[in-house]
Amino acid sequence: MKVVAWRGRNISESQFLYLLALVVGVLCGLAAQLLKYLIHVISGQLNSHLLNDRANLTYLIYPVIGILLVTLFVRYVVKDNISHGVTRVLYAISQRKSRLKKKNCWASLIASSVTIGFGGSVGAEGPIVFTGAAIGSNIGQAFRLSPKVLMILVGCGAAAGIAGIFRAPIAGMLFTLEVLMIDFTGATVMPLLISSITGATVAYIFEGYDNEFFFSQSEPFMTRKIPYTILLGIACGFISLYFTRMMFAMEGMFRRIDKSWVKIITGGSILAVLIFLFPPLYGEGYSAINNLLEGNVESVVDGSIFYLDRDSVWFIAIYIGLIVLTKVFATSATNGAGGVGGTFAPSLFVGAMTGFVFAYVLNNLDLGIDISNKNFALMGMAGVMSGVMHAPLMAIFLTAEMTGGYDLFLPLLIVSTLSFMTIKLFLPYSIYSMRLAQQGQLMTNEKDQAVLTLLKIDNLIERDCTPVTPEMSLKEMVEIISKSHRNIFPVVDANGMLKGIVLLDDIRNIMFRPDLYNTMHVSRFMSMPPAKIDVSQSMESVMKTFDDTNAWNLPVVDGGKYVGFVSKSKIFNSYRRVLRHYSDD
Numbered sequence: 001m002k003v004v005a006w007r008g009r010n011i012s013e014s015q016f017l018y019l020l021a022l023v024v025g026v027l028c029g030l031a032a033q034l035l036k037y038l039i040h041v042i043s044g045q046l047n048s049h050l051l052n053d054r055a056n057l058t059y060l061i062y063p064v065i066g067i068l069l070v071t072l073f074v075r076y077v078v079k080d081n082i083s084h085g086v087t088r089v090l091y092a093i094s095q096r097k098s099r100l101k102k103k104n105c106w107a108s109l110i111a112s113s114v115t116i117g118f119g120g121s122v123g124a125e126g127p128i129v130f131t132g133a134a135i136g137s138n139i140g141q142a143f144r145l146s147p148k149v150l151m152i153l154v155g156c157g158a159a160a161g162i163a164g165i166f167r168a169p170i171a172g173m174l175f176t177l178e179v180l181m182i183d184f185t186g187a188t189v190m191p192l193l194i195s196s197i198t199g200a201t202v203a204y205i206f207e208g209y210d211n212e213f214f215f216s217q218s219e220p221f222m223t224r225k226i227p228y229t230i231l232l233g234i235a236c237g238f239i240s241l242y243f244t245r246m247m248f249a250m251e252g253m254f255r256r257i258d259k260s261w262v263k264i265i266t267g268g269s270i271l272a273v274l275i276f277l278f279p280p281l282y283g284e285g286y287s288a289i290n291n292l293l294e295g296n297v298e299s300v301v302d303g304s305i306f307y308l309d310r311d312s313v314w315f316i317a318i319y320i321g322l323i324v325l326t327k328v329f330a331t332s333a334t335n336g337a338g339g340v341g342g343t344f345a346p347s348l349f350v351g352a353m354t355g356f357v358f359a360y361v362l363n364n365l366d367l368g369i370d371i372s373n374k375n376f377a378l379m380g381m382a383g384v385m386s387g388v389m390h391a392p393l394m395a396i397f398l399t400a401e402m403t404g405g406y407d408l409f410l411p412l413l414i415v416s417t418l419s420f421m422t423i424k425l426f427l428p429y430s431i432y433s434m435r436l437a438q439q440g441q442l443m444t445n446e447k448d449q450a451v452l453t454l455l456k457i458d459n460l461i462e463r464d465c466t467p468v469t470p471e472m473s474l475k476e477m478v479e480i481i482s483k484s485h486r487n488i489f490p491v492v493d494a495n496g497m498l499k500g501i502v503l504l505d506d507i508r509n510i511m512f513r514p515d516l517y518n519t520m521h522v523s524r525f526m527s528m529p530p531a532k533i534d535v536s537q538s539m540e541s542v543m544k545t546f547d548d549t550n551a552w553n554l555p556v557v558d559g560g561k562y563v564g565f566v567s568k569s570k571i572f573n574s575y576r577r578v579l580r581h582y583s584d585d
Contacts, residue, residue, distance in 0.1 A: 014187075017149060020139055021191035024153060025160040025198025027139075028132035032164030032199065033206050035109050035124050035131075042117025043283055056303050059119065059276040063334070064268035066118020070111045071264060071338035078107040083335055085130030085342055086432040089158060090180060092137070098150035099141060104134035111340035119275055119282045121330035125165060126342015129175075132161030136195075152191050155182040159192050160199030162398075166212050167203045171398035172196035178391035179432060212402035213286070215293045219372040221411050228371055232358050233383055233415040237422020239324065239354050240347075240387025244423070244431045246328045247343065254336030267337020274330045278323050279303040281330045285349040292356045292377045293403070313364050320357040324350055343431055347388040348381050355380020355415075378405050382412045383419040390430035392420040455539045455574055461556050461564040467492045468522050470499055474510065475517035477502070488553055490562050491526045498555055498562040500526035532557050533566055542566065 011019075050056045074082060080101065082088070085108055092100050112127035136157030140150040155176040163172030173192045176182050182192075257263050275281050280288035280300055291299040298310040300320060310316070331346045359376035362369045378399060386395035395416045400406050427434070466480050467490045480489070487504035507525050510516055530549040533542055535558040545554065546568055556563040 013149070016143075017152065017191050018194055020136075020143070020153060021156045021194040022198055024132070024136045024139060024156045025163075025195035026202060027135050028128075028157050028160035028195070029164035029199035029202025031105075031109060031131050031135065032128050032161055032203065035113055035128055036165060038109075038113035039116050039124060039283070042113060043119075046118065050303060056279070057276075059279065059282065059303075060272045063119040063121075063271045063275060063282075064264070066115055066120055067264055067268050067271075067334065067337045067339045069118070070115050070340055071260060073111055073114070074107075074338065074340070075260075078103060078111070080104075080107070082108050082111060082130065082340055084432075085126035085340075086179065086344075089130055089133040089154065090433055092133070093151055093154060093180065093182075097147035098137055098154045099147075100134040100137040100154070102134075102138055104130060105138060106131070108340055112342075115334065115339035115341050116283050119271070120334040120339040120341055121271060121275070121281045121283070121285070121327065121346065122334045122339060122341020123284055123343065123345025123348075124341065125162060125344035127340060128161035128165050129158045129342070132157030132159075132164075132199075151182060152188055155180055155188065156191050156195035160195040162199075163196040164199035164203045166398060166402045167200050167207065168212075168398050168401035169193075169196040169200040171394050171401055172199060174394035174397055175391065178394050179389055179430065181433075211404045213290055213293055215374070215378060215403040215405050217375065217405060217407050219375060221372075221375060221408055225371055226411075226414065228359075228362065228369070228376075229379065229411045229414045230418060232355060232376060232379055233418025234422050235358060236351060236354060236380055236383025236415060236419035237387050239350060240384050240419060240423045241426050242325075243328050243347065243350060243384070243388055244427060244434075247332055247431060248434070250329065250332030250336060254332070260338065263337050267333040267339075270333035271330055271337070274326050274333075277304065278319075278326060280323055280349075281327060284345040285327075286345070289349060289352045289377075289381075292352055293374045295374055297356070297360070297373070317357055317361050317364070320353050320360070324353045324357065327353075343388065344385075347385045351381040351384030352377045353380070354384055375408060375411070378403055378408060379411050379415040383415040386416040387419040387423040388431050390420060390424070390433075392416040455571070457533070457535060457537060457539060457542060457556070457566065460566050460570055460574060461535075462567060462570065463564040465490055465565050467562060468502060469493065470521070470523035470526065472522045473518055474507075474520040474522075474525075477507070477522060478511050478517070481511070488565065490555055490565070491522055492562045496561045498532065498557050498560065501529050501555060502526050529555050534558070535563055539571075543571070546571075 046062055050058065080103065082104065092098055108127035108130045112124055116122060116124055133154045134157070136153035137150055140153040158180055159172040159176040162175045163169045173196045176192055182188055254263055254267065257266065279302065288300060297316060300316065301307055301310045306319065327346055327350050331343060334341060356373050356377035358380065359371045359373045362371060363373065382395040382399040385398065386392040389395070396412045399412055400409060465486050465488055466484050468477060468480060470491055470493065481504065489502040490498060491500040491502060493499055502522060502525065506527060510520065510525070530551045531545050531554055533545060533554050533556045535556055553565050553567045556566050
């Protein structure tokens, strides 16, 4: 507390935020290095004996063991849901005032390293985003910082995590702006840049200045190849749509399975069989991407039962096409069975395979087309990532930064933009935000939507309206009115169920007639409200109900039981207060 008080007297909030952004960047950069190291050690120890020229039966065993270990770790050590890391960060920003638990600083890191090291077909980027965001949040909480500053530090942690694991500082910042949808303002840009640069610097110190993927552009991009680039962009958009929808379909299937051991057997079996048939699905798949970027296409069948068919052009094309289609099943099975990992790396993997097979097929159709397989693999990475994450700028810069393919900036722009535009026609939200958007729990860059997300119906309920019963006489009603400062009264039965309402204006003409005091009862003059608000409704839905009914006050119920009233005036006052706070730079 003394440190907090001293800081308040001697250091301005903006200066302190820059200092914390630097600290967060260092810690998240180190966390990214630790995660990569653990994955490398586990995977290296398990795969040191594998052979390229034959099938490896251990592919049927490792993934199931990894999922089992992670399930036990999460259930008995973490005791919390740590799957879907990026989605959980979005939920914390939208619904928990950017507060994440201390255990999130290490839980995803350990769980994902075991999942991926044992062959889980997921990525480490989602977990490092979750870990980085938790580091930023907990540092901010330790200094009693406001929810607004906590949100910036959460973004700093996520940006530093991406920058540290890919050595891509610009992409790290853009990830926070496009995927986490934190506003691009003067208050956010500098802290995000500081954290991203710091996280990437830590990575450069430990790993050197080599790119994440080796890429050497041996064939320059010509403008006459733009039509094929346009076709690839549209194709990546549809592949992104397939990936996203199949992911949600598979998640729904696993949610319907109640028993953990059934999930482990089902998901583990799907994953093991797919990896046995298609070894590139093992882990993140980055080695397969590197091989394609180096032009070593035959290596995709190494370690599989199809090794002897590596010289067949059309078999290779079909094989890679099947990998594109089955990657989503391997990723969903990993997470659905209990593994911990993200969809970031799978989207990169699918994109590289899509771009490569697109060019590979066209080049072998005897149509006189000559386009670079590895150039199009690079473009495909940006295209599918852009479509799946709805983040075209991040996809462009991340692809360029982690491969050094800046000479392909124009085609990267074309493919990424067209992929994003294509999937936007069918899905308005990214794979991360769709889960929350369907529940009305997503805070977006749109100010109105963001403010409504931050408002909570529980905080707006007015509970000072005196309830009456249908059996009450007019005389009893008048006595209640004389003691109340409200002009609306809920009518409830003995069980508290809402039966109607009484408006003062509706009975003004009879309330001064003593001859009716004992003969007229509430059930005679009560009316039904134009609508009822359920306590579980989102504020966006509540405002739509007010707009549809033109009402000024509406009753709130919980399973039919009366809770209180919510008024449009109180919503507007709260809306204005939150908007001013949210928009203040």
